[in-house]
Amino acid sequence: xxxxxxxxxxxxxxxxxxxxxFAGAFAHAGEINRKAVKxxxxxxxxxxxxxxxGEALEKCGLKDGMxxxxxxxxxxxxxxxxxxxxxxxxxxxxxxxVAASSIFPIHQPLVRHMENGVVTGxxxxxxSGPVGEAVSQGVLKNPVVMQTHGxxxxxxxxxxxxxxVAFIAAPTCDEYGNMNGLEGPSACGVLxxxxxxxxxxxKVIAVTDxxxxxxxxxxxxxxxxxxxxxxxxxxxxxxxxxxxxTRITSDPAGLKIAESAAQVIKAxxxxxxxxxxxTGAGGTSLAVAAYVKEMxxxxxxxxxxxxxxxxxxxxxxxxxxxxxxxxxxxxxxLKAVESLRKNKNHQRMSMSMYGxxxxxxxxVNKLDVMIxxxxxxxxxxxxxxxxxxxxxxxxGSGGHSDTAAGATLAVVVTKLIRKRFPIVVDSVTTxxxxxxxxxxxxxxxxxxxxxxxxxxxxxxxxxxxxVKTIEELKEIAEKLTGVPEKVEFKDKxxxxxxxxxxxxxxxxxxx
Amino acid sequence: MRITKSSEAGKQEANDIFIWLEPNEKEEIEIKLxxxxxxxxxxxxxxxxxxxxAKLGVTSASVTAWDGGALDYAIRARVETAVRRAxxx
Numbered sequence: 001x002x003x004x005x006x007x008x009x010x011x012x013x014x015x016x017x018x019x020x021x022f023a024g025a026f027a028h029a030g031e032i033n034r035k036a037v038k039x040x041x042x043x044x045x046x047x048x049x050x051x052x053x054g055e056a057l058e059k060c061g062l063k064d065g066m067x068x069x070x071x072x073x074x075x076x077x078x079x080x081x082x083x084x085x086x087x088x089x090x091x092x093x094x095x096x097x098v099a100a101s102s103i104f105p106i107h108q109p110l111v112r113h114m115e116n117g118v119v120t121g122x123x124x125x126x127x128s129g130p131v132g133e134a135v136s137q138g139v140l141k142n143p144v145v146m147q148t149h150g151x152x153x154x155x156x157x158x159x160x161x162x163x164x165v166a167f168i169a170a171p172t173c174d175e176y177g178n179m180n181g182l183e184g185p186s187a188c189g190v191l192x193x194x195x196x197x198x199x200x201x202x203k204v205i206a207v208t209d210x211x212x213x214x215x216x217x218x219x220x221x222x223x224x225x226x227x228x229x230x231x232x233x234x235x236x237x238x239x240x241x242x243x244x245x246t247r248i249t250s251d252p253a254g255l256k257i258a259e260s261a262a263q264v265i266k267a268x269x270x271x272x273x274x275x276x277x278x279t280g281a282g283g284t285s286l287a288v289a290a291y292v293k294e295m296x297x298x299x300x301x302x303x304x305x306x307x308x309x310x311x312x313x314x315x316x317x318x319x320x321x322x323x324x325x326x327x328x329x330x331x332x333x334l335k336a337v338e339s340l341r342k343n344k345n346h347q348r349m350s351m352s353m354y355g356x357x358x359x360x361x362x363x364v365n366k367l368d369v370m371i372x373x374x375x376x377x378x379x380x381x382x383x384x385x386x387x388x389x390x391x392x393x394x395x396g397s398g399g400h401s402d403t404a405a406g407a408t409l410a411v412v413v414t415k416l417i418r419k420r421f422p423i424v425v426d427s428v429t430t431x432x433x434x435x436x437x438x439x440x441x442x443x444x445x446x447x448x449x450x451x452x453x454x455x456x457x458x459x460x461x462x463x464x465x466x467v468k469t470i471e472e473l474k475e476i477a478e479k480l481t482g483v484p485e486k487v488e489f490k491d492k493x494x495x496x497x498x499x500x501x502x503x504x505x506x507x508x509x510x511x
Numbered sequence: 512m513r514i515t516k517s518s519e520a521g522k523q524e525a526n527d528i529f530i531w532l533e534p535n536e537k538e539e540i541e542i543k544l545x546x547x548x549x550x551x552x553x554x555x556x557x558x559x560x561x562x563x564x565a566k567l568g569v570t571s572a573s574v575t576a577w578d579g580g581a582l583d584y585a586i587r588a589r590v591e592t593a594v595r596r597a598x599x600x
Contacts, residue, residue, distance in 0.1 A: 390550055419525050419580025420548045480582050484551035 005382060005431055007506045013493050015121065015142025020503045025405050025437045028501035032358040035159030037200055047175045049229045053087045056228045060203040065095045066164040069201060071193035072102035073181060073330060077240025080169040080207050082109045083232065089118045097121035099163055101152060101193040105129030106240060114140045123161060125149050126396035135494050136393045138510040144495040146386060150355025150362060150402040151500040156196040157352065160502060166201035168194045169235045173208035174216040177226025182341050184210030186236040189331025189340050191220045195350035198225040209235045220348065242333045248290050249283030253415055253444040258284050260465065261371060261413050261442045262291030267463035268409050268456060270368045271295060275303040278403055279371040281311050281332045284413055288371050289313055296322050307363055310336040318343060327363050329354050355402030357500045364406025372400055374414045376428040379470055381435030381450045383412060384428035386497060389421045391487040391511055393495055397432050401500050404437040416443035422477035422484065424470060430497060431506040441470060448473050514572035520592035528581035530593040535573040540564055546578035559583050563590040
C-alpha cells in the first residue's frame, strides 16, 4: 500500500506488526488513553542500593523477550547502555528489545549483541555510527522503530511501547533513588529524556557514579518512581558527554545561508516582542541565532523563549536578556549545565512537554520559528534526516518532525550541494518530516517557499529576497552535480519510520 | 602520449579529488576510483577523467583517484594539473 505521501509500505512487517499508514501531519493528533502502571509499595528498606547490576536484573525479574530502556543525555560518552547489555548477555538472557532515546558511535558493542541474538529489537529517535551501519546491513532480527522525541513520549504514555525495565544513567543519585544531572563527574544537565520511562516502566533502576547523601536536591527524577540504585565506577566519559565547543560557522556559504534565513524570519513579521525560537547546535544553525540576535538588538526586542538542546550561545542570549526563558531538553555543553544550576529562568522540559502530539499542549506548539537541517529535501518539501544519500541509516528525527509540525515558521537551512550530492531531489531517499510542515528552504543559491504558504511567499518576495521555486533549485544543483544514479535496496525492511503520531511515514530497506 | 613519471594533484578532502598518475606498462588508461559518491556518480567521474586525459593527448597512464565529492570542473582541473606536473604537456 501507499501512504498519503505516496511511499510504498508493506501492510504488515515481520517483527513490527500491522502498519498504520501516515495520513497527514494532523490527521491523528488527539486522544489517547494513558496506560495504567502497576506499582508495588515497598517499605522493606530505607535503602535501595544494590551490590551490582547483576543483582538488579535478577530483582527485576528480567527475562527473555523483555524491553529495556535508556536515555542519551550522556550522548557519545555513555557507558550505561553497554554495561547493562553486557550484563544481560552474561546472564544468558536473549531476545531483548532496546528502547533507547538515541544511539551513538560509543554503542558499537550493541552490534555484537544484535548479531548473537541478545538484542532483537531497537527503538530510537536517532542512530549514528556502527549500529546504524549494522542495521542497514540487516544485522538486527526485527526492524528498528525510529521515533520522534515527542512520539517516543506518546508511545510510552499510551502503552504502545511498554518498558519492562528502565535504566537511568544518573550523574547524581541518593540511596532512595532521587536523581539529578547537575553534579558529579558525569554531569549532563537535565534528565528529561527518561521522564516517561521513569513514570511508565514496570521497574526503574538508577545507575550512578555519584552516590550522595539523601536527598539529592534539586531532584529531577523522584524516589517514588525508582525501584533500585546501582553504584558503578563510572557512567560516562565526560569528553563524549558534551559536544566540542560549538562555534558559529566561518564557512562563507554557511554564513550566507544563515543570513538569508535571518532575512526570511524578519520578512515573516514574527520578529517582535515575545518571539520564540529554536535552532540546532551546528555551525550554520548557530550563525542564524547570531544574525537573529543582531536584529533583535536593532529592534529592541525581547523574546519569550528559546528552546531545544541548549548551547553556550543560547545561554548568552538568555543572560544578555534577548530571551526571558530557555526551555531545555538537553544540555550540549558545560556552560548549559552551569546555567541550569544558576538561572531560574532556564527551564527543564520533558519530551512529552516538548513535542508529544497527544497531550494537552506541547512547547513546540508555541514556537514561532524553528531552524532545521536536512540531508535531502524533495520537490514536495519532504525532508530526510534519517538516511544519507547512499541509503545508510545515520540519523533520525529527534525533535525534527515535532518542531516542524508545531512551529509557525519551519525553515530548513542547508547547502544546495554537499560532496556532490544535490540536496534538492525529486524524491527523498527516506521521508522523516512531511513537506506540509516545512515552510521555507534556504540554500546558498536561493530560497524556496512551500506553495502551501502563499502568505510567507508574498512577504519574502516583498522583502526582495532571492526567491526561486524548489524545481529551479533542483535544476541549479543538478546542472553542477549531474543526475545521481539510484541506490539499489533489497526487500527486507530494516527500519520503520514512525511519525510523531505513531503512523508509518516511511520504511528503510536493507542495503 | 604515455605518462612516464608519477605525479599528483588535489587533496583528499570533502568536495575535492586527489589524482595520482603513474606510468602504465600497457597502452591504456587504467582507473582505480574511490569516491564517497561512487554509487551515484562513479561512472560520470571516470568519464570525466578519461575525457580530460584524452583531450590532453594522454593514451597510457595508471590513475588512482580518491574523490570526496568534487564537481566535474574540479576533477578536470586536478587531472590536468597532474598531467602537467608529470611533464607531459
